[in-house]
Amino acid sequence: MTREIKFRAWDEVRKNWLKEDEYIISYDGTVYDVFIQNLNVELLDANLDAVLEQYTGLKDKNGVEIYENDIVKTSGANTYVVEYFDGKFNPVSDLEGSNWEVIGNIHDKPELLESLCTAVDITFSEKFKQYSRKGNIDGQTLYKFPNGFGASVVFHIGSYGYEQGLCEIAVICWLGEEWEITYSTSVTDDVIGYLDSEQRDRTLEDIFNL
16 A cells, blocks of 8 residues: 655744645755745745654544654553654554554654653663663663673564563673673573563673673
8 A cells, every 4th residue: 555645844943833835845855935825836945944754654543644753652651752764654663553642742742752761761770880881773772791791671663562661681692892692591591571670670680690
């Protein structure tokens, strides 16, 4: 099925959505203000303050169209910002079975972003801060312990527990600055998913004490 291609535009200075008859989009994505009168269209200056956001082609449970930078929640009350990367609108493209609801967007309801911080920060443990470093992908924190083991803690699209606001952990073995997942420790022989922050820290402690 062909997805409908359309956009909306937010003016960062005036802090409002541009009406459809107030602008056009050039071939290179530049937004231009226009003045329309008696079917005549006058092209005005480029609006460099306009932020274009694309329609995902999907609607939420209430029939509301879902755009980039919308803030959506699932039936489990987990909230996410809709972003386009890797050829998809995440998370709405990957979790088709979810009961999505648009509750705002990052522009006119920025206070909703506060509820996202706890979920995203679930990858980071204050207890083991000194052993942590940023991972290779968004939502990943790596840990390197003195015993040569460590952990890859992940919270992103497709990880075990992402939809519920939980993280997953894989035990890793460090060889210098390189690492690989290991499935042959007393902690686990697989990736461990669906962990809250307390379960994450207990698992990290088990790996630290190997």
